[in-house]
Amino acid sequence: MTVTEQAAPARTHASTLKATDVVVEFPVGRGQKVHAVSGVSLEVPPGTTLGILGESGCGKSTIGRALIQLPPPDSGSVRLGDLELTELGSRDLRRARARMQIIMQDPVSALNPRRKVKDLVWEGRSIWGHDGETPKEVLVDDMLRSVGLDPEAVRDKHPHELSGGQCQRVCIARALMMDPEVLICDEPVSSLDVSVQAQILNLLETSARSFGLSMVFIAHDVSVVKNISDQVMVMYLGKACEVVPSDEMHRTSVHPYTRLLLASIPGEPQDHPHAQQVSVELPSPLDPPSGCRFRTRCPIATDRCAAEEPRMREIAPGHTVACHHVAVGAGK
Amino acid sequence: MTAPLLEVDDLHTTFRTPRGAMRAVDGVSLSLAAGETLGIVGESGSGKSVLGRTIMGLITNGPTTEVTGSVRLAGVDVHGVKPAGRRELWGTTVAMVFQDPMTSLNPVKRVGLHLTESLRLHKGLSKGAARERAVELLRQVGIPEPARRAGQYPHELSGGMRQRVVIAMALACDPQLLIADEPTTALDVTVQKQILDLLQSLAERLHMATILVSHDLGTVAGRTDRVAVMYAGRVAESAGTDAVFGTPRHPYSQALIESIPSIESRPHSLLATIEGSPPNMLAPPAGCRFAARCRYAVDRCRVEAPALEPRGAAAGSVVACHFPLTAPLHHQHQEVGA
Amino acid sequence: MPMSELTQPEPPLLEAEPPEAAALAPAAGADAPAARPRRTAVLLGAGLTGAGLALLVVGLLAPLVTVATLVLVLVGLVLAGAGGSRLGRAVAGPGFDLTYWLAMAWLVLLVGVALLAPVLPFAEHEDVASTLLEEPFARPDLASEHPLGTNGFGLDLLARSVYGARSSLLIALSAVVIGTIIGGAVGLLAGYFQKSVDRVVGVLTNSLLAVPPLILLIALATVLEPKLRNIAFSLALLTIPSMVRLARATTMAYANREFVVAARALGATRGRIMLRELLPNVLLPIVSLAIVMISILIVAEASLSFLGLGIQPPAPTWGNMIAEGEGDVFQEHPQVVLVPGAFLFLTVFAFNLVGEKARARWDSRSVKL
Structure with a gap:
């Protein structure tokens, strides 16, 4: 299957997606709360891709869901263009959600097993009503073709008759059918085989361009995130550590945790002074460490890191970092 | 020995x-x-x-x-x-x-x-x-x-x-x-x-x-020390690790290595892909099992299954391909095996 | 054991092959070499079945000693069973399950005969006045006018059993339908909304479960007239709690699936998610439970009738027919109890079997997906 370069005329109708101080907590009983996301801000300008990088439990998927208000954050603001999503009523919220679409990790479970591909792809239009001239069949076939599927072969199939890669293509087709402004991709390739991963990544890359989409791309793999993003936000235990332009991030990033992630890439030499880690135990998100949350694993942590939480500060244009021990200009 | x-x-x-x-x-x-x-x-x-x-x-x-x-x-x-x-x-x-x-x-x-x-x-x-x-x-x-x-x-x-x-x-x-x-x-x-x-x-x-x-x-x-690359139930290539990552001789190994994004590559660059998907193991194709997805395949590959043989390389290195590759891989991936 | 993990055998098929490839590759060489062994299997199966059935007929009809009849019948059944499943496997593939098809055949036959009973040439089943001249407690004789014998009033046992099936099945089916609709809807709502809705539903179902079912039925029977509709209603009450629980649990399992999140992201309303995303997935496990539930309700209805709380004689149900064997009657005329008992046993067995099969098929599918 080739990644199609055709598809709709390039549009830049996307609005800026901006989240400020988003907090998401889940009660787990006995008065305890999981601090999944603790005050994260981000901005995705139209037509660009923000990568969110982190390990399991860092809150990267939670913030992705909070952006489309599923569930809405406990506090903080999410704005799509001029629209404040956290204050919308249920009907307006449903309409606003449809302007952002989400691609999930497990493509098989993201498709209702009892539906056929053509109905799955058409789902969004059937919710909002289809008022165009072109018949459903033509639009569905066109969309299937533009995500690299053969309409004849898959149109009448159920999800369990397709491979994982094909299911992910159907998910992408379903999302693109809504003509969204923002696409949130939550680990879209981590359940796929190596050779299929590249196909899907290419499809997302070309679709984002030809449909004029902004993307939030969430993953744990540094190389994958770097490859598709304009900017990369690194998260650790519900907080953002560093936001860095992706282009040279393997050289310019300075936060000790980002360095640790980079050093964990197989075959990468551990030459950066910050790349070592102290302890291997991940602190519990029920009771995160005081001050800087990474300090328990950080090789350069001091008393100040326990006492005072580092703020995000800009050390180079478009490059912010939350660490007491990084000098301005270090990211050069 | x-x-x-x-x-x-x-x-x-x-x-x-x-x-x-x-x-x-x-x-x-x-x-x-x-x-x-x-x-x-x-x-x-x-x-x-x-x-x-x-x-x-x-x-x-x-x-x-x-x-x-x-x-x-x-x-x-x-x-x-x-x-x-x-x-x-x-x-x-x-x-x-x-x-x-x-x-x-x-x-x-x-x-x-x-x-x-x-x-x-x-x-x-x-x-x-x-x-x-x-x-x-x-x-x-x-x-x-x-x-x-x-x-x-x-x-x-x-x-x-x-x-x-x-x-x-x-x-x-x-x-x-x-x-x-x-x-x-x-x-x-x-x-x-x-x-x-x-x-x-x-x-x-x-x-x-x-x-x-x-x-x-x-x-x-x-x-x-060594790597065996398997495809559809068979070994496609087996050789020293550095050799496989530096100079893969089977087109499948080559394509697999190339399809992984590298931290060195520029953002928004398209990845090399292996088109199609692996064969149905209930009715595997005759000939080389990778032939249908192989960019170098010729008619012979589709009818005659290649044996796993040294085919002119160093001792301990074998490949199941009629036309093994010889050129080292594009530079950006070489450091993976280094 | 360092290898204590060995005790958990992995399924042999570790990785599913992609279906798209399956579609591309023709099923090569599947037919030609298999043809000859298949023909022998068909012949062998047919031969065995024929021999078994012949033995069965001889055993039942020939005037032999009881022991000889028993032996012939048993051997005949075993042979016919073995032959039948061989034949089925040869014709329909290795997945063929003879008992399942026999159970289905029995259910179809029973429902068909029960529906057509008024137009079929059965002997009298209910009107005692018209059977004054018939022989009471006639022995079963397949060749006679009363193939399965008569009861104390000379009423035909076959006819009574078939008419009994009419009321038993009608009551059980309508009770299950009512229970499934109410229980399924309540469970779906509880599973989807959770929180306070779920808590209220939980209290209600738990209190319903806390009352012993037989006592509940007896209490209802004393208050309500023993009419078909009322019995169906009381039995439906019994099925609701388990239906609610299954529907609730299944809904909750699906409500967190990513396709529900995807539907919400598309802007779907709650009603649409419940009806179009969740209901189709919750329905199959519910229906398979409902089939098993039918058999439970048939037994419950029979128990009620046996206690005299159900349909009143002389109108036949399997329960009140069995009750006619009270006292010495059963010792002298076992057919009075054995005939309705056999109907009851076969029907309950068949519904259980079909229900289990449905559950295995539909539930494992949903787990896999």
Whole structure:
């Protein structure tokens, strides 16, 4: 299957997606709360891709869901263009959600097993009503073709008759059918085989361009995130550590945790002074460490890191970092 | 030269399914010397996990399974001996580490008990001696405060710690061969590296042969002496690790390595892809199994299955391709194997 | 054991092969070599079945000693069973399950005969006045006018059993339908909304479960007239709690699936998610439970009638027919109890079998997906 370069005329109708101080907590009983996301801000300008990088439990998927208000954050603001999503009523919220679409990790479970591909792809239009001239069949076939599927072969199939890669293509087709402004991709390739991963990544890359989409791309793999993003936000235990332009991030990033992630890439030499880690135990998100949350694993942590939480500060244009021990200009 | 520790000869593992015979492993031969490390790489459905389990003797002839060919492990025919003989091999000669550490541990048994049980059974240690050895093993796999950890239950440990415990269990009776089946797939990236480092250093220190089975090329890069790339039940290429990553000779190995995004590549660059998907193992194609997806395939590839042969390369390097590649890979991926 | 993980055998098919490839590759060489062994299997199966059935007929009809009849019948059944499943496997593939098809055949036959009973030439089943001249307690004789014998009033046992099936099945089916609709809807709502809705529903179902079913039925029977509609209603009450629980649990399992999140992201309303995303997935496990539930309710209805709390004689149900064997009657005329008992046993057995099969098929599918 080739990644199609055709598809709709390039549009830049996307609005800026901006989240400020988003907090998401889940009660787990006995008065305890999981601090999944603790005050994260981000901005995705139209037509660009923000990568969110982190390990399991860092809150990267939670913030992705909070952006489309599923569930809405406990506090903080999410704005799509001029629209404040956290204050919308249920009907307006449903309409606003449809302007952002989400691609999930497990493509098989993201498709209702009892539906056929053509109905799955058409789902969004059937919710909002289809008022165009072109018949459903033509639009569905066109969309299937533009995500690299053969309409004849898959149109009448159920999800369990397709491979994982094909299911992910159907998910992408379903999302693109809504003509969204923002696409949130939550680990879209981590359940796929190596050779299929590249196909899907290419499809997302070309679709984002030809449909004029902004993307939030969430993953744990540094190389994958770097490859598709304009900017990369690194998260650790519900907080953002560093936001860095992706282009040279393997050289310019300075936060000790980002360095640790980079050093964990197989075959990468551990030459950066910050790349070592102290302890291997991940602190519990029920009771995160005081001050800087990474300090328990950080090789350069001091008393100040326990006492005072580092703020995000800009050390180079478009490059912010939350660490007491990084000098301005270090990211050069 | 002494006989190799492991000798696999023309091994076939076939599952009888309602839809027909599925040849999961279809004619694999390999050998491994004592202390040597081998990586087996392939995508899902390539038969790599089935191969590992067949070598171990976990998959044997049965009502729905047929195993032909031979597996000789330290001189013992794994599929020729009685089940009791096979059990004797497990732990003392060969041990296995699985993907999900939680399913390998009994949730109601303390960590220490997992280790002491087998020590007392296989090695006849006394209760106190077994306990001492268990703590020593936990220390050996890099668990801090091993004495305290031995008294904890598996759910009190993190994923990485659990996998260390599983590795300690596998080491308990000093096996000569350790088969690690996707040992880090369930773990976080920063922990993956630690576990792989641990396995590597243990193998060196204990002079233990290791087979590392993985779908992730990065896992085996630079960590094993040799790599066998599997595709659709067969070995496509087997050679020294540096050779496979630097100058892959099978088009599949080449395409697989190229399709992984590199940290060095520019953002928004398109990746090389392997079009299509692996063949249906219930009715595999005649000829080379990769032919349908191969960018170099000619008519001969579709009718005549290539044998796994040296084809002019250095000793110990074999490839199953009529037209093996010779040029080194594009520079950006070379450092992966370095 | 260092290899304690060995005790958990992995399924042999570790990795599913991609279906798209399955579609591309023709099922090569599947037919030609298999043809000859298949023909022998068909012949062998047919032969065995024929021999078994012949033995069965001889055993039942020939005037032999009881022991000889028994032996012939048993051997005949075993042979016919073995032959039948061989034949079925050869014709329909290795997945063929003879008992399942026999159970289905029995249910179809029973429902068909019960529906057509008024137009079929059965002897009298209810009107005692018209059977004054018939022989009471006639022995079963397949060749006679009363193939399965008569009861104390000379009423035909076959006819009574068939008419009994009419009321038993009608009551059980309508009770299950009512229970499934109410229980399924309540469970779906509880599973989807959770929180306070779920808590209220939980209290209600638990209190319903806390009352012993037989006592509940007896209490209802004393208050309500023993009419078909009322019995169906009381039995439906029994099915509701388990239906609610299954529907609730299944809904909750699906409500967190990613396709529900995807539907919400598309802007779907709650009603649409419940009806179009969740209901189709919850329905199959519910229906398979409902089939098993039918058999439970048939037994419950029979128990009620046996106690005299159900349909009143002389109108036949399997329960009150069995009750006619009270006292010495059963010892002298076992057919009075054995005939309705056999109907009851076969029907309950068949519904259970079909229900289990449905559950295995539909539930494992949903787990796999």
